[in-house]
Amino acid sequence: IYRTEKDKGTLYELTFRGDHKHEFRRLVLFRPFGPIMKVKKEELNMAGTLVNVIVPLARRVDKFRQFMQNFSISVLSIQLEKTQMAKHYNKYVFLDRRNRCRAWNPPERAGLVTRHKEPWGRLDLRNRSLGVMTGHGVPSARTKDQAFLVQNCVRGRVDPRDKIDSWVYGVHGLREMCIQQDGRVHLTVVYFGKEEMNEVKGILENTSKAANFRNFTFIQLNGEFSRGKGLDVGARSWTGRNVLLFFCDVDIYFTSELLNTCRLNTQPGKKVFYPVLFSQYNPGIIYGHHDSIPPLEKQLVIKKETGFWRDFGFGMTCQYRSDFINIGGFDLDIKGWGGEDVHLYRKYLHSNLIVVRTPVRGLFHLWHEKRCMDELTPEQYKMCMQSKAMNEASHGQLGMLVFRHEIEAHLRKQKQETGSQNT
Numbered sequence: 001i002y003r004t005e006k007d008k009g010t011l012y013e014l015t016f017r018g019d020h021k022h023e024f025r026r027l028v029l030f031r032p033f034g035p036i037m038k039v040k041k042e043e044l045n046m047a048g049t050l051v052n053v054i055v056p057l058a059r060r061v062d063k064f065r066q067f068m069q070n071f072s073i074s075v076l077s078i079q080l081e082k083t084q085m086a087k088h089y090n091k092y093v094f095l096d097r098r099n100r101c102r103a104w105n106p107p108e109r110a111g112l113v114t115r116h117k118e119p120w121g122r123l124d125l126r127n128r129s130l131g132v133m134t135g136h137g138v139p140s141a142r143t144k145d146q147a148f149l150v151q152n153c154v155r156g157r158v159d160p161r162d163k164i165d166s167w168v169y170g171v172h173g174l175r176e177m178c179i180q181q182d183g184r185v186h187l188t189v190v191y192f193g194k195e196e197m198n199e200v201k202g203i204l205e206n207t208s209k210a211a212n213f214r215n216f217t218f219i220q221l222n223g224e225f226s227r228g229k230g231l232d233v234g235a236r237s238w239t240g241r242n243v244l245l246f247f248c249d250v251d252i253y254f255t256s257e258l259l260n261t262c263r264l265n266t267q268p269g270k271k272v273f274y275p276v277l278f279s280q281y282n283p284g285i286i287y288g289h290h291d292s293i294p295p296l297e298k299q300l301v302i303k304k305e306t307g308f309w310r311d312f313g314f315g316m317t318c319q320y321r322s323d324f325i326n327i328g329g330f331d332l333d334i335k336g337w338g339g340e341d342v343h344l345y346r347k348y349l350h351s352n353l354i355v356v357r358t359p360v361r362g363l364f365h366l367w368h369e370k371r372c373m374d375e376l377t378p379e380q381y382k383m384c385m386q387s388k389a390m391n392e393a394s395h396g397q398l399g400m401l402v403f404r405h406e407i408e409a410h411l412r413k414q415k416q417e418t419g420s421q422n423t
Contacts (some may be wrong), residue, residue, distance in 0.1 A: 001013045001015075001265065001356060001358055003354075008032060008033075009030060009031050009032035009033045009034075010030070010031045011028065011029070011030050011039075012028070012029040012030070012031070013026060013027075013028055014026070014027045014028075014029070015027075015044075015264050018043065018044075018045075021047075022045060022046045022047035023043065023044065023045050023046070023047075024043075024044040024045075024046065024260075024264060025041070025042070025043060025044065026041070026042050026044055026264070027040075027041050028040045028041075028042075044264065046184075046260060046263045046264070047184070048184075049184060049244060049263045050184050050185070050186060050243050050244065051184060051185050051186070051243075051244045051245075051246050051259050051262060051263070051318075052186045052187075052188055052234075052235075052238060052243045052244065052245050052246065052321075053071075053075075053185065053186065053187050053188065053246045053248050054188045054190065054230075054231055054234035054235060054245060054246065054247055054248060055067070055187070055188070055189050055190070055234075055248050055249065055250060056190045056192070056225070056226075056227050056229075056230025056231055056234070056249075057189060057190065057191050057192070057200065057230070057250060058191065058192040058193055058225035059193070059195060059196050060250060061196050061199045061200060061203070063250045063251065063368065064200055064203060064250050065203050066250075066296075066366075067250040067251075067252070068203050068204070068207050070253050070254075070296075071187070071207075072207055072210070072211055072213075074253070074254065074255045074256055075185055075254075075255075075256050075259070184259075185215060185259065186215040186216065186217070186243070187215065187216040187217070188216070188217045188219065188234040188237070188238075189204065189216070189217070189218050189219070190219045190221060190230040190231070190233055190234045191218065191219065191220050191221065192221050192222075192223065192224070192225040192226075192230065193221075193222065193223075193225075194220070194222075197220060200218075201218060204216060204218060217234075217237065219233060219234060219237060221233060226332070226334070226340075227249075227315075227340060227341075228330035228331060228332060228334055228340030228341075229330070229332050231247050231330060231340075232329045232330045232332060235321055235324050235325075235329070236325070236329070238321055242268055242320055242321055242322045243320070243321050244262060244263065244266055244318060244319075244320055244321075245318065245319055245320065245321055245324060246259070246262055246316075246317075246318050247315065247316060247317050247318075247341075248316060249315065249316070251365055251366050251368050252277070252316060252363065252364065252365060252366070253296075253300065253363075253364040253366055254362055254363050254364070255362035255363075256362075257361075257362045258275070258360060258362035258363050261273075261275070261360055261362065262275075262318035265318070265356045265358075266318050266319060266320060266356075267320075268320040268322050268323060269320075269322070269323065269353070270353060270354060271353060271354045271355075271356055272317065272318070272319040272320075272323060272348050272353055272354075272355055272356070273317065273318040273319065273356045274314055274316075274317050274345060274355055274356065274357045275316060275317075275318070275357075275358065275359070275360040275363050276309050276310060276311050276313075276357065276358060276359040276360065277309075277310050277313065277316055277359075277360070277363040277364060277365050278302050278307050278308070278309055278310070278359070278361070278363065278364050278365070279307050279308055279309070279310040279313070279364075279365040279367075279390075279391065280299065280300075280306065280307045280364060280365060280366055280367040281305075281306060281307050281308075281367060281391065281392065281393050281394065281397070282367050282391065282392045282393055283299060283367060285392060285393045285397055285401070286305065286306060286393065286397070296366075300364055302361060304394060305394060305397075307364075307365075308390065308394070309359050310365060311359075313341070313365075314341040314342055314344075314345040315341040316363060317341070317344075317345075319348075323353060327344070327347050327348060327351060327353075328347065329344075330343070330344055331343045331344075339379075339380060339383070367391060370384065370387065370388040370391060372384035372385055372388060
């Protein structure tokens with residue numbers, strides 16, 4: 001990341017991964033309109049930096065369910081640790097780190113993928129459905145490792161209905177399927193109204209049980225939905241020490257790397273972070289017929305045909321709670337869609353804080369049908385319609401839709417001429 005000051009020069013900040021998890025190295029260079037000079041080199045440890053992800057919501061249960069699925073995979077990432085795992089029929093048995101026996105029945109769509117050439121398998125998480133990568137030379141059913149597994153799992157410690165004693169493959173590796181959360185993320189959901197509220201709370205509770213995730217807060221508000229009010233209430237409800245806030249929406253997909261980028265580019269009293277996200281085009285237009293639309297994880301590709309950098313959006317931002325409170329928070333007089341994020345961004349631009357603004361690869365706006373309500377002010381309605389037009393497709397793709405009748409007529413004419421020449 002770099003910035004240029006007209007009367008001084010250009011400052012460069014280069015951040016690299018450290019030797020251990022959560023550790024980074026930062027090198028700061030300065031070019032004062034002359035030879036480049038080194039300013040400082042520092043070690044950064046982000047292990048203790050908590051991020052409070054705040055999501056305002058009203059109804060939209062299906063979108064929230066998708067958001068929590070993405071959150072569970074990308075943030076509460078399912079990782080692998082050492083233990084024994086074996087497969088019987090279509091189920092897997094393994095010992096967790098507390099030597100408790102566990103049985104897992106994977107989704108049917110996960111399937112078996114046989115392209116790894118290593119003798120030990122691994123769990124493939126890239127498709128967001130747990131599949132097993134098996135390889136050549138899988139140990140036989142009579143290895144010492146499997147005998148250990150049988151002793152600890154089969155003998156009365158697993159539901160007999162699982163029929164653990166029938167093995168298809170041997171031990172798939174010294175792995176354990178467990179949900180690892182780094183303890184550095186808190187989720188705050190601010191819900192407006194009571195319609196469908198129980199469904200939303202049920203999704204939260206199910207995720208909590210499945211992922212052993214307890215770091216969440218649910219706040220219910222009455223009245224009309226206001227994004228600014230929801231984020232403001234969520235930020236001010238935090239009672240612990242100064243926390244890093246990430247203002248988010250249910251239409252957003254983000255990775256754990258995005259949270260690290262937030263940690264590295266914010267500093268209380270000095271810097272706030274406004275990432276530029278990649279906005280997805282309408283998959284129905286990009287991929288044509290509905291049946292050909294690929295799953296979500298394969299749609300998240302940064303190309304000019306699939307989306308655009310949303311450089312006019314300021315809704316997703318990372319900033320410390322102390323800075324948010326000191327700047328005055330959101331303008332709560334703004335109702336409905338849009339405007340509150342730009343107002344807050346401009347306040348930071350006129351403050352003494354540095355606003356870091358750069359595109360990031362781990363932040364996506366998922367396409368959804370946008371409806372611009374009649375209740376919006378003329379300025380809000382115009383912004384909404386502009387956003388709606390840009391969200392649908394690229395200039396070229398929209399042109400193909402506008403002129404599709406001419407294109408079809410041309411193709412029919414070409415086909416007729418070709419047919420007449422053949423006869």
